[in-house]
Amino acid sequence: MIEVNDAIILAGGRGTRMLPSSSYVPKEIMPLIDTPIINHLIWEACKAGVERIHLVVSPAKKDILSRVFNNKWHENIRQDLPRVALDPVPNNVEILLHEQGNPGGVGDAILCATKYIDGPFLVLLGDNLLIENHVSPQKSGPMDASNGCKLLVDHYKLTGVPCAGILEVADSEINKYGIVEFENNLIKNIIEKPDIKDAPSNYILCGRYLLPPDSEKILNLYPSKEYGELQSIVFFNHLIENFGFGTVNMNNFTLYDSGDPINWLKAQIDHSLKRNDLEKEMREWLNDRILID
Numbered sequence: 001m002i003e004v005n006d007a008i009i010l011a012g013g014r015g016t017r018m019l020p021s022s023s024y025v026p027k028e029i030m031p032l033i034d035t036p037i038i039n040h041l042i043w044e045a046c047k048a049g050v051e052r053i054h055l056v057v058s059p060a061k062k063d064i065l066s067r068v069f070n071n072k073w074h075e076n077i078r079q080d081l082p083r084v085a086l087d088p089v090p091n092n093v094e095i096l097l098h099e100q101g102n103p104g105g106v107g108d109a110i111l112c113a114t115k116y117i118d119g120p121f122l123v124l125l126g127d128n129l130l131i132e133n134h135v136s137p138q139k140s141g142p143m144d145a146s147n148g149c150k151l152l153v154d155h156y157k158l159t160g161v162p163c164a165g166i167l168e169v170a171d172s173e174i175n176k177y178g179i180v181e182f183e184n185n186l187i188k189n190i191i192e193k194p195d196i197k198d199a200p201s202n203y204i205l206c207g208r209y210l211l212p213p214d215s216e217k218i219l220n221l222y223p224s225k226e227y228g229e230l231q232s233i234v235f236f237n238h239l240i241e242n243f244g245f246g247t248v249n250m251n252n253f254t255l256y257d258s259g260d261p262i263n264w265l266k267a268q269i270d271h272s273l274k275r276n277d278l279e280k281e282m283r284e285w286l287n288d289r290i291l292i293d
Contacts, residue, residue, distance in 0.1 A: 002120065002156065002157050002160065003049075003119065004048065004049065004050065004119070004120050004121065004122060004153045004156065004157075004210065005049075005050055005051045005052060005119060005121075006050055006051070006052045006053075006054060006116075006117045006119065006121040006122070007045035007048070007050045007052070007053050007054070007121060007122035007123070007124060007149065008053075008054045008055075008056060008109075008110060008113045008117075008121060008122065008123045008124070009028075009038070009041050009042070009045070009053060009054070009055050009056070009124045009126050010056050010106060010109045010110070010123065010124070010125050010126050011026065011028040011038070011055055011056060011057050011061060011065070011126035012056050012057050012058045012061070012100035012103055012109050012112075013027075013058075013103055013126070013127070014058065014103055017259055017260040017261070018030075018258070018259070018260065018261060018264070026057075026061045026064060026065070027126070027127055027258045027259070028041075028061075028065075028126040028127065028258075029064070029065070029068060030258055030264070032129065032131075032256065032267060032268065032271055033268055033271055033272060033275075033278070034136075034137055035085070035137055035140065036088075037126070037127070037129060037258055038065075038068075038088070038126070039085075039088040039140070040129050040131070040145065040146065041124050041126065041129070042088050042089060042093075042095075043084075043088065043140070043141055043142045043145035043146075044124065044130070044142075044145045044146040044147075044148055044149050045122060045124060045149050046090055046093055046142040046145070047142040047143075047145045047146070047147065047149065047150050048122060048149035048150040048152070048153045049150070049153065050093065050122065050149075051092070051093060051094065052093070052094045052095075052096060052116075052117075053089075053093060053094070053095050053096070054096050054097075054098055054113035054116065054117070055095065055096070055097050055098065056098050056099075056100050056109045056110075056112045056113055057097055057098070057099060057100065058099070058100060058103070059099055059101065062097055062099050065097060066097060069089060069095055072087060073086040073087065080138075081137055081138065081140070082137075082138070082140050082141060084140050084141040085137045085138075085140035085141075088140070088141075090141075090142065096113075096116065098112040098113045098116070099112070100112050104224040104228075104231075105224055105228065105229040105230075105231050105232060106123075106125075106229075106231070106232035107219050107222070107224060107227075107231035107232040107234075107235050108224040108231060110123060110211070110215065110219065110232075111216060111219050111220070114215055114216035114219070115216065118213070119213050120156060120162070120210060120211065120212055120213055121210070121211055121215075122149050122152060122153070122208070122209070122210055122211075123208070123209040123210075123211060124149065124207060124208060125207030125208075127207075127257060127258045127259045128206060128207030128208075128255065128256075128257055128258075129146075129255070129256040129257075129258070129267075130146045130148040130165070130167075130206065130207075130208065130250060130253040130254070130255060131146060131253060131254045131256060131271065132146045132147055132148070132252065132253050132254075133145075133146075134254075134271055134274035134275045135275065136275055136276075136277045136278075138277075146253065148165055148208050148250060148253060149208060149210075151165070151248050151250075152164075152165060152208055152209070152210040152248050153210065155210070155246055155248050156210045156246075159246060161186075161243065161244045161245070161246045162209070162210055162211050162212045162239050162243055162244075162245055162246065163209070163210050163245065163246035163247065163248050164180075164187065164205055164208065164209045164210075164236075164245065164246070164247060164248070165205070165206045165207070165208035165209070165247075165248050165249075165250040166180055166182070166203045166204065166205060166206060166247045166248070166249060166250060167203065167204055167206040167249075167250040167251055167253065167255055168202050168203050168204075168251055169202055169203075169204050169255075170202070171196050171202065173204070174194065174195075174196050174199045174202065174204075175193050175194065175195060175196070176193060177193065177204035177205060177206075178190050178191070178192050178193070178204060178205040178233065179191045179192075179193075179194055179199045179200060179201060179202075179203065179204060179205075180200070180201060180203050180204070180205060180247065181200035181201055182201070182203065182247050185246055185247050186240075186244055186245065186246055186247065187236070187240055187245040187246070187247055188240065189237075189240070190205065190233055190236055190237065190240075192230065192233055203247075206250050206253075206255055207255075208248075208250070211239075212239070212243060215235075218235060218238055218239075219231070219235050221238070222234045222235055222238070254270065254271075254274075256270075256271070269282075269286075273286075
């Protein structure tokens with residue numbers, strides 16, 4: 001049986017669209033109401049069965065995240081919460097931090113970790129959350145986490161083909177993402193941030209990938225110095241042409257993007273309206289605000 005023991009979380013971006021807040025708090029640890037983004041990503045990867053999580057970070061974020069993961073809360077603090085809400089990394093999972101000296105795109109970031117990985121691996125974009133269960137911190141941890149990564153692992157174990165999560169978006173969102181053309185659950189082409197008239201579908205790459213063991217060798221065929229931000233797209237096209245690149249439909253998940261302020265504000269509101277512990281009060285407050293305005 002093929003085992004997927006490693007996941008890479010990409011958290012090296014500068015977060016310029018979230019300035020000035022991201023100059024103090026990296027966007028990957030900003031909270032979705034009361035739970036940091038990074039916690040959700042860690043738990044999603046753990047639910048898929050990985051043993052090691054590789055965080056690719058900038059030099060500045062490395063110091064911040066090192067402190068975050070080494071901060072152990074006293075057992076008397078917030079006894080109403082499960083410990084995993086405050087110490088998000090399960091004891092059987094190892095966290096490794098890898099420094100990306102200069103932001104060089106997704107492909108370059110992946111290469112920062114691949115030398116420490118032997119076998120297929122997951123990749124999660126650090127500013128994309130796939131939320132399946134809208135729960136409070138009382139249900140923190142892998143058990144109630146998103147199944148997004150697990151679906152990719154299941155697909156890979158069944159087919160042996162690398163794969164990506166895809167999700168359908170409205171026409172107005174198409175020019176913000178990589179758009180996929182696919183047939184019979186296999187990607188045929190990827191177009192980066194097209195105009196609506198050039199888009200082959202409304203399905204986007206939603207920040208979840210399962211990549212093959214020789215990804216490092218393939219990425220080195222297309223160096224970031226030559227291909228820049230398009231390195232990852234060229235790499236994905238190599239997979240399409242040589243291995244096949246499968247699709248895993250994520251339409252049952254809610255995609256939250258912390259890359260810019262308005263989308264992140266919408267995420268907070270949407271998540272609050274779907275949480276049983278917050279929905280009533282939040283809906284009443286919003287209704288009052290609308291009436292006042």
